[in-house]
Amino acid sequence: RNHRSHIECRGDINRLNAHFLEIYESLIPPEEEKEKQKQLMALLNKHVTNEWPKAQLFLYGSCANSFGFRKSDIDVCLAMGDADVDKSEILLRLADILKSDNLENVQALTRARVPIVKLMDPITGISCDICVNNMLAVVNTKLLLDYSKIDVRLRQLAFIVKHWAKSRGVNETYQGTLSSYAYVLMCIHFLQQRTPSILPCLQGMEVTYKVNVDNVECCYFDQVEKLQGFGSRNGESIAQLVWAFFNYWAYCHDYTNDVISIRMGSLISKREKDWTRRIGNDRHLICIEDPFEVSHDLGRVVDKRSIRVLREEFERAAEILQYDPNPCVKLFEPY
Ligand code: ATP
Numbered sequence: 001r002n003h004r005s006h007i008e009c010r011g012d013i014n015r016l017n018a019h020f021l022e023i024y025e026s027l028i029p030p031e032e033e034k035e036k037q038k039q040l041m042a043l044l045n046k047h048v049t050n051e052w053p054k055a056q057l058f059l060y061g062s063c064a065n066s067f068g069f070r071k072s073d074i075d076v077c078l079a080m081g082d083a084d085v086d087k088s089e090i091l092l093r094l095a096d097i098l099k100s101d102n103l104e105n106v107q108a109l110t111r112a113r114v115p116i117v118k119l120m121d122p123i124t125g126i127s128c129d130i131c132v133n134n135m136l137a138v139v140n141t142k143l144l145l146d147y148s149k150i151d152v153r154l155r156q157l158a159f160i161v162k163h164w165a166k167s168r169g170v171n172e173t174y175q176g177t178l179s180s181y182a183y184v185l186m187c188i189h190f191l192q193q194r195t196p197s198i199l200p201c202l203q204g205m206e207v208t209y210k211v212n213v214d215n216v217e218c219c220y221f222d223q224v225e226k227l228q229g230f231g232s233r234n235g236e237s238i239a240q241l242v243w244a245f246f247n248y249w250a251y252c253h254d255y256t257n258d259v260i261s262i263r264m265g266s267l268i269s270k271r272e273k274d275w276t277r278r279i280g281n282d283r284h285l286i287c288i289e290d291p292f293e294v295s296h297d298l299g300r301v302v303d304k305r306s307i308r309v310l311r312e313e314f315e316r317a318a319e320i321l322q323y324d325p326n327p328c329v330k331l332f333e334p335y
């Protein structure tokens, strides 16, 4: 498998920069979409504070971590202050309240893995999922957003990778492939590993931000405006990085022994995490450590069949980027 770990990139790779940047620009949400999100949040806030004066609403996920595409749904977390609430009860009550306003398709899904209320706002056209007390997701959203402010190449790379994953059908956790969140962690790790590095390891620096969520201590350096220019000693272009990213996951990553960890800013071993055996449904065939819930492997959705699909897609992408005369068409071809 690792037969191509030292392959050289094609000489004309930078020809692709303009194509990748064009795709990136075309996927960025326009300003008016952000305005509509705020409008919907204000409406939801009004209802929530009316019913639960101490509760708070937070945006999380791709609508708040800077890695969201245009026309995405939004993810909202209702923080109740009290950790011991009955989530189903709250969600059913919330659904009743929102039904009586102008919102459409309001549904409480209380038996889902993450119980939510779904709805569509006909005024802004935005669909939204609301969950209860999922504060770790709110905090990991802030971590991703902070990383995105350090070097624009992270956002560019993650957009290209997400766009590739969605086009190729490998961004479906219920089919055993990876979440968008997992792909962004892979991009952060990859940029931490370049020489010179393009991203620092924020959790390995002085602590300027600290919260305790569900008994997990979340702390890191969040004064990222002080890290402007951090990656400027590395002059790699977006096309070179996209090429190297797929080359890494196709031919260089050691799937048998390694875990990627943005918390450590390096690879760590499966052995030290005790992720070498299958336990229950956790197979650990590709290991991506959550930055805060460190016992959580984002690769745990991947099974024997889908690891093959994923690795074949990484290899396909690497081959196209290496040899195809017109890689941008082929790379994003619908599966
Ligand atoms: P998309 O643009 O595809 O909707 P997204 O960033 O909203 O992307 P999701 O994978 O839907 O990505 O996840 C939404 C948010 O939920 C993530 O940003 C993250 O904060 C949190 N999240 C998702 N999956 C996990 C997970 N397995 N463990 C911890 N947090 C997660």
Ligand code: MG
Pocket (backbone or CB within 6 Å): 061, 062, 063, 073, 074, 075
């Ligand atoms: Mg989402």
